[in-house]
Amino acid sequence: TSVCLQGSTTGSAPPLADTVIEEVDEEEQNNIKPPAALPPQPELAEPLNTGSAIQRAAGPASPAAASAPPAAGPSSGSPAQQPEMREEQGLKTLRSIVSLGEPMKKYRAFEELGRGGFGAVYKALDTSTGQQVAIKIMSLEEMSEELAVNEILVMRDSRNPNIVSYLDSYLVDTELWLAMEFMDGGTLFDVLSAVSLEEGQIGAVCRECLQGLHFLHSRQVIHSDIKSNNVLVGMDGSVKLADFGLCAQLSPERSKRSSSVGTPSWMAPEVVRGEAYGPKVDIWSLGIMGLEMVEGEAPYEREARPRVFELIERNGPPKLQNPKHHSALLRDFLRCCLQADEDRRWSAQELLQHPFVTSGEPASSLAALITSAKQELEDWRGDACA
16 A cells, blocks of 8 residues: 555555556655654534625726636525625624725835735735735625635734735725735746746645645634645745635534535545535645646646536546656655545645655745746746737
């Protein structure tokens, strides 16, 4: 059996079909030590209702940035009674946690950075500190107040070196403004579109992400949308998880989340099947992001959503295109993440002890890579505009 099956499963288990790598040979296996057994984790609970879309944010933005709002995700099963009362309660709660004041007086020099499923993000200057910040602007006419509250509270309470820092939030008419630290290296997606990563660098990125995930999971939070677009990097080599628009703050009273949210190619099989699930869906998504770092894109990324679901369900864990071109450690790490059976999938805490992760380069070594990627992208944009 593969080494990774020893980390989360008691007793023997048959090898899985269609896994990401071939069996590790005996010599390779002897060199890989599974982590110590861990105590059972508490069961996790169901999230607030999800589903929202972007409305074009007020303020300077290029005309090309305007786009039709994406369809909202399925509801996670909130009661349907008295929606107006729930909406008013959500708005009341939101007003109680945001700051008073006029952010247009505090923030200047807006520059759109991008748009996602739950908002448009701008770079701006905080005139009170002289620091650059990132501001996510979301329309409350298009999104759930409950969801907005959830995102603010999770970010505000998740102070960790591997999670983008929450700075402030405001209500501006029918918009929520969420101010966060600005990551000057852009997204991991940007980096992957410009340069290739070596295994030691992939290990470094995975370690930083796993540290953030371990923190979240220990606080009963599921991120639900781990992918390269939602991992931000700094020019100093720092790596941080971002975009908590789909996250679930859980509680011991409810044991699982059940809403099918996330980005199709990165979704775990249990999410695709509509089953109740726990924090290990983030580990599957991290494994897909690992493949993304190796191959340049996620499996099935070019396929339509229904086709992606069909392929995930039919094919099981996706494979590396050329497994023999990669080390046994990388192959085993991916296998540990991409276990179709959630019980056999490793946790973030266990994966932090995996030798692929522990042998990864220090995060600071990513600085040169990120600088190179940024230069490549600037050169490409310059050529495109010429």
